[in-house]
Amino acid sequence: MRILLVEDDALLGDGLAAGLKLAGWSVDWVRDGEAARLALLDQKYDGCVLDLGLPRRDGVSVLKDLRGRGDATPVLILTARDTRDDKVAGLDAGADDYLTKPFDLLELQARLRALTRRAGGQAAPTLTHADVTLDPAARSVTREGQVVTLSAREYALLHDLLAHKGRIRARAELEESLYAWGEEVESNTVEVYIHHLRKKLGSDFIRTVRGLGYVVGDAA
Amino acid sequence: MKSLRARLLIAVGGATLLVWAVTAALAYLSARHEAAELLDAQLAQSTRLLLQRVAFEDQRQRSDEGEGEDDEEVTDKFEHDRLNPYVQDQTFTVWRLPGHVLLRTDNAPAMGLLARTGYSDLIEAGRTWRVLSRRDATGRYQVQIAQPTQGRDRAALEVAMRIAGPMAIALPLLIGFIYLAVRRGLAPLNALAGEVARRKPDELAPLDADDTPPEASPLVAALNDLLARIAGTLDNERRFTADAAHELRTPLAALKVQAQVAGMANDEATRMHAIGQVLAGADRAAHLVEQLLRLARLDPLRGPVQMHPCGIEDLLLEAVAALAHLAHEKGVTLSIEAPQPPVMVAGDPEMIAVALRNLVENAVR
Numbered sequence: 001m002r003i004l005l006v007e008d009d010a011l012l013g014d015g016l017a018a019g020l021k022l023a024g025w026s027v028d029w030v031r032d033g034e035a036a037r038l039a040l041l042d043q044k045y046d047g048c049v050l051d052l053g054l055p056r057r058d059g060v061s062v063l064k065d066l067r068g069r070g071d072a073t074p075v076l077i078l079t080a081r082d083t084r085d086d087k088v089a090g091l092d093a094g095a096d097d098y099l100t101k102p103f104d105l106l107e108l109q110a111r112l113r114a115l116t117r118r119a120g121g122q123a124a125p126t127l128t129h130a131d132v133t134l135d136p137a138a139r140s141v142t143r144e145g146q147v148v149t150l151s152a153r154e155y156a157l158l159h160d161l162l163a164h165k166g167r168i169r170a171r172a173e174l175e176e177s178l179y180a181w182g183e184e185v186e187s188n189t190v191e192v193y194i195h196h197l198r199k200k201l202g203s204d205f206i207r208t209v210r211g212l213g214y215v216v217g218d219a220a
Numbered sequence: 221m222k223s224l225r226a227r228l229l230i231a232v233g234g235a236t237l238l239v240w241a242v243t244a245a246l247a248y249l250s251a252r253h254e255a256a257e258l259l260d261a262q263l264a265q266s267t268r269l270l271l272q273r274v275a276f277e278d279q280r281q282r283s284d285e286g287e288g289e290d291d292e293e294v295t296d297k298f299e300h301d302r303l304n305p306y307v308q309d310q311t312f313t314v315w316r317l318p319g320h321v322l323l324r325t326d327n328a329p330a331m332g333l334l335a336r337t338g339y340s341d342l343i344e345a346g347r348t349w350r351v352l353s354r355r356d357a358t359g360r361y362q363v364q365i366a367q368p369t370q371g372r373d374r375a376a377l378e379v380a381m382r383i384a385g386p387m388a389i390a391l392p393l394l395i396g397f398i399y400l401a402v403r404r405g406l407a408p409l410n411a412l413a414g415e416v417a418r419r420k421p422d423e424l425a426p427l428d429a430d431d432t433p434p435e436a437s438p439l440v441a442a443l444n445d446l447l448a449r450i451a452g453t454l455d456n457e458r459r460f461t462a463d464a465a466h467e468l469r470t471p472l473a474a475l476k477v478q479a480q481v482a483g484m485a486n487d488e489a490t491r492m493h494a495i496g497q498v499l500a501g502a503d504r505a506a507h508l509v510e511q512l513l514r515l516a517r518l519d520p521l522r523g524p525v526q527m528h529p530c531g532i533e534d535l536l537l538e539a540v541a542a543l544a545h546l547a548h549e550k551g552v553t554l555s556i557e558a559p560q561p562p563v564m565v566a567g568d569p570e571m572i573a574v575a576l577r578n579l580v581e582n583a584v585r
Contacts, residue, residue: 011478011497
């Protein structure tokens with residue numbers, strides 16, 4: 001799952017990027033409003049953490065631009081502006097959630113999980129298919145009640161496929177979801193991780209749709 | 221300082237008392253004068269009547285009896301009408317000249333025949349008397365009527381009291397009215413004091429100047445000015461606190477996030493990086509607090525900003541000089557390129573200096 005982080009403060013942005021990566025997200029971090037607008041145009045994100053007081057373009061303007069295009073990417077506003085009017089304005093501009101600084105990293109992670117879950121049209125906090133259950137809050141995967149140990153990339157790939165259950169995910173889509181900017185994408189990595197997951201979860205858990213990509217569950 | 225009410229009461233009351241006393245004294249004196257004239261006229265009337273009567277009686281007696289050498293002295297007692305204060309203890313003696321007493325009241329003072337006629341004041345038997353002495357036209361008889369001055373004074377006093385009495389009753393009434401008028405006149409001041417006293421510490425709305433008398437309006441204007449300045453100062457401090465809290469939010473959020481990342485990280489490199497960031501964040505927060513304190517130390521009570529023309533270059537030189545040490549520590553070179561002629565802006569030099577210093581300091585760090 002790939003997140004766009006928009007924060008102009010170097011120290012906070014660095015901490016947020018690290019904290020979100022720890023929770024299993026791929027994070028792209030931009031430091032001004034214009035860069036955020038371009039990134040959102042260029043890339044399909046699973047969520048966006050947006051500061052309001054930004055150089056070059058205000059956060060609310062970025063948000064309005066995004067919603068104006070009909071883009072439904074979940075957006076969480078993270079700001080020092082804490083008056084009721086600020087919150088109302090932010091939510092009415094199209095934000096899905098609003099968190100004021102200072103905040104708790106665990107709370108931010110939980111809110112982002114909730115946002116991405118709802119955006120995927122799912123109500124339950126865990127993702128399940130057949131005998132496999134993925135718990136995003138605990139970052140754990142179980143099969144028939146037994147914990148399955150996965151690497152960070154394997155987990156991220158499984159999370160993406162389960163979150164898009166029944167939809168065919170192209171290799172390029174999966175790569176974008178796995179790798180943030182600046183991270184080297186090795187060739188055949190997706191195939192390698194799929195292979196590892198099939199070994200751990202059963203060979204028919206992830207199906208290959210030839211020429212299109214991979215899918216968990218029956219393709220719609 | 222005495223209260224306005226006491227001042228007014230003392231001044232107006234004192235003046236009233238003084239005027240009243242002078243009026244009473246003048247009334248007494250003029251009453252005395254009038255009473256004396258009245259009583260003197262009474263004396264004159266009596267002497268004339270007595271002389272006519274005595275001359276007539278004496279001549280008739282002498283023509284009846286022949287010229288008697290030694291007429292007996294006639295002493296009579298006159299009843300006084302005590303009901304009328306103007307009827308005085310009138311005593312008289314009548315002589316046939318050159319020295320024979322014809323008639324004498326028993327309470328008449330034992331005074332001899334006076335050489336001179338007309339009014340005089342005599343002391344006889346321990347009392348003072350008002351005496352009118354008169355001879356008839358033939359020069360054969362003389363009448364001396366004496367009246368004790370004590371009675372005359374009493375009559376004068378009586379008249380004076382008739383005038384002063386109502387005035388004496390009027391005086392306390394007048395003082396009472398003056399007191400009430402002063403109280404009523406000063407009521408708006410009391411109302412004003414009450415309004416100020418009733419206020420809560422944060423009620424800083426200006427006082428209503430329309431309700432105050434013109435005499436108190438400079439005071440109300442000064443109070444309103446003070447209230448406005450206090451409100452401005454409080455407002456500034458509130459805004460400063462809010463701004464400071466706001467400015468500190470992002471560094472605090474960064475500190476917390478970095479600390480949480482350090483706690484959650486499962487590899488050493490991430491943890492060490494996060495801990496380094498926590499330290500950097502603490503330094504930055506401390507620096508921010510330092511700058512906020514510098515702003516807070518700008519005298520919040522000096523009121524609105526005074527605009528002066530200031531030379532930016534001089535202020536910049538000061539800021540750079542103050543930060544030269546820090547720049548050296550950080551290995552940063554500071555230089556100033558200033559255009560000619562020097563740029564002048566309108567503003568508060570002290571505040572511009574703080575702003576420049578903060579700008580340069582942020583750049584160096």
